[in-house]
Amino acid sequence: MxxxxxxxxxxxxxxxxxxxxxxxxxxxxxxxxxxxxxxxxxxxxxxxxxxxxxxxxxxxxxxxxxxxxxWVPGENPRLGELHEPAVLARDLAALLRAVRAMDLEGGVDRARPLAHRDAQVRDDIAALTDEIDTAAVTAIWEHALATAEWTGQRSWVHGDLAPGNLLLVDHRLTGLIDFASIGIGDPALDLGVAWNLLPPSARAVFREALEVDDVTWTRARAWALAQALVQLPYYRDTNPALAANARHVIREVTAEA
CATH class of the missing domain: 3.30.200.20 (Phosphorylase Kinase; domain 1)
Structure with a gap:
């Protein structure tokens, strides 16, 4: 495939x-x-x-x-081609509420502080000086480190809520695949879909539906940024689709800050 x-x-x-x-x-x-x-x-x-x-x-x-x-039927959502982004945003919020509500025992601990990624993020920013606004990206990252470190309770997380793992039928979210990263951790880890898929208006719907506070949103944005900064230099020449999504996330995060 x-x-x-x-x-x-x-x-x-x-x-x-x-x-x-x-x-x-x-x-x-x-x-x-x-x-x-x-x-x-x-x-x-x-x-x-x-x-x-x-x-x-x-x-x-x-x-x-x-x-x-x-085989789970459906099509992956595509950036810029969503039929009703606000409807998808609500579907995603409902999915995440269900993920968090699972009462399973023994989940793998996926909890990591933002500071755990600091050295990697700074290396990635340095590798992208020819392609991104390094000052703006650094400021976003440092603001999150200073104000949004996680101190809350763990919840179940899918761990890789990317467009390639979501499946739509008739424009509605009907399937989810790739559970290789499922575990217990910071619920902000699953909020990256707000930037890697949803446009700003639907992003606001998604946030409202999940009642995400400012600190959690700031941390989620930082996690999404960190993931994109890893992907872009690594996949720039080998995986155009992932590199394009990483560029998109960096643009969206920078524009929102």
Whole structure:
């Protein structure tokens, strides 16, 4: 399958299944993690999620764990081509409320302070001096470090709420895939979709629907920025789709600040 994903190669298997095979050794752990949690998540969210049909064991020919999943129908939303962005914003808010409300036990701890990413963010900014407003981006990041560090309670997070993992049918959010990063952490981690997909007007609808306070919004914006700053220099020459989305996020975050 054509995909902007970098960790796994995806292959259709008939009409109803998909094979997910890691491209790199560290992605194999995500297959095991997803295979454990997907059966527990099933039925708890207002969208369709994949069902694990089989898990393949490593062999000398292919040394990593891989999986067969049910195919989730739908199309990925595209930047600038959303039919009713405000409706999608409300759908996303409803999905995140359901994710946070899951009462599962034993989730992997995904909690990290913003300061944990500080050195990486500054290295990435330095690598992008020819492409971004480094002073503006640095100011946004430093403001978040100084005012928005997380001190709240952990909640369930999907961990990768990117356009490529969302599926729409008739312009409504109906599916969610890639649960390799699901765990317990800062709920702001899942708010990055506000900048990587939604236009400003729908972003406001999304924020209002989730009742996000100023400190959490500032921190969520910083997490989205940090992710984009990692992606852009790394994928600039190898993955045009991810690089384009990273540029978009940086523009949106800078314009909003």
């Amino acid at each position: 054509a995909s902007s994903g970098t960790d796994n190669a995806m292959f259709r298997l008939g009409d109803d299944l998909v094979v997910r095979m890691p491209r790199i050794h560290w992605a194999s752990g995500g297959v095991d993690h997803e295979a454990h949690w997907l059966p527990l998540v099933a039925g708890r969210l207002p969208v369709t999620v994949p069902r694990v049909v089989a898990v393949g064991e490593p062999t000398p020919e292919y040394p990593w764990t891989w999986s067969v999943l049910t």
